Amino acid sequence: MGAYYCAICRQTTFTGKKHIFGKTHQSRLRVVLLKSLEKVKEARRTLKKPQVEKFDCIQHKQTFWCYCCELEIQRHITDENMTVLHGGLLEHMATPEHRKKTHKFWWDNKADPKLRDKIIIKEDEIERFKAEVANALESFVEKEDEIIKQQADHIRGQEKHRQEVLQSLSERDAEPELFTGPNGIDMSAQDIVRHQFRQEEGQKNRQKRKKEQSTDRSKKVKTSERQRNSDDT
Ligand SMILES: [Zn+2]
Numbered sequence: 001m002g003a004y005y006c007a008i009c010r011q012t013t014f015t016g017k018k019h020i021f022g023k024t025h026q027s028r029l030r031v032v033l034l035k036s037l038e039k040v041k042e043a044r045r046t047l048k049k050p051q052v053e054k055f056d057c058i059q060h061k062q063t064f065w066c067y068c069c070e071l072e073i074q075r076h077i078t079d080e081n082m083t084v085l086h087g088g089l090l091e092h093m094a095t096p097e098h099r100k101k102t103h104k105f106w107w108d109n110k111a112d113p114k115l116r117d118k119i120i121i122k123e124d125e126i127e128r129f130k131a132e133v134a135n136a137l138e139s140f141v142e143k144e145d146e147i148i149k150q151q152a153d154h155i156r157g158q159e160k161h162r163q164e165v166l167q168s169l170s171e172r173d174a175e176p177e178l179f180t181g182p183n184g185i186d187m188s189a190q191d192i193v194r195h196q197f198r199q200e201e202g203q204k205n206r207q208k209r210k211k212e213q214s215t216d217r218s219k220k221v222k223t224s225e226r227q228r229n230s231d232d233t
Pocket residue numbers: 006007008009010019020021025
């Protein structure tokens with residue numbers, strides 16, 4: 001007999017010695033099983049209502065180590081476009097191979113028999129899951145198409161608006177009196193805006209100056225009045 005490696009204890013036992021499936025092994029096994037069962041439980045929640053998402057290159061490439069099969073499996077199923085969350089794990093747990101290996105693993109490790117069937121997906125469960133996945137994928141594609149259509153409509157609307165603005169500017173360009181610069185030079189749309197702005201600013205400044213001048217004048221009037229008053233006394 002060759003060396004025996006216990007994946008739970010991460011320990012190799014060489015020829016002539018027996019691996020001890022004692023307290024240390026059992027407590028490590030409990031930790032390993034709880035971790036695995038937690039992931040299977042999470043996956044089971046999607047059995048009746050599969051979750052389809054847009055592909056995420058980090059989240060959806062997660063793997064799962066199956067201790068029963070001593071195999072690394074993909075947790076999710078993806079075509080790098082969309083992903084069925086937990087699909088990989090559920091499908092693996094439903095294979096006859098996994099069922100067989102799980103039975104052996106439980107027997108070899110003297111694991112708690114109550115937990116064994118939690119890690120196996122039944123045939124009818126996976127059949128229903130697959131049918132639901134087909135529906136979920138279909139509605140996901142429909143939703144995606146609707147989003148793409150909305151985005152395209154939005155872009156078309158923006159383009160139409162841009163064309164209208166350009167059209168109205170070029171029409172205004174065609175009227176030489178209004179939109180020729182002060183020196184009779186043709187102006188671009190940008191120049192027109194800049195020119196109009198300067199004109200408005202100039203107007204504002206003139207108004208401001210007028211206001212200041214008038215207050216100056218009224219001040220002068222007031223002082224001369226006061227002077228006149230003091231002259232009277
Ligand atoms: Zn062990």
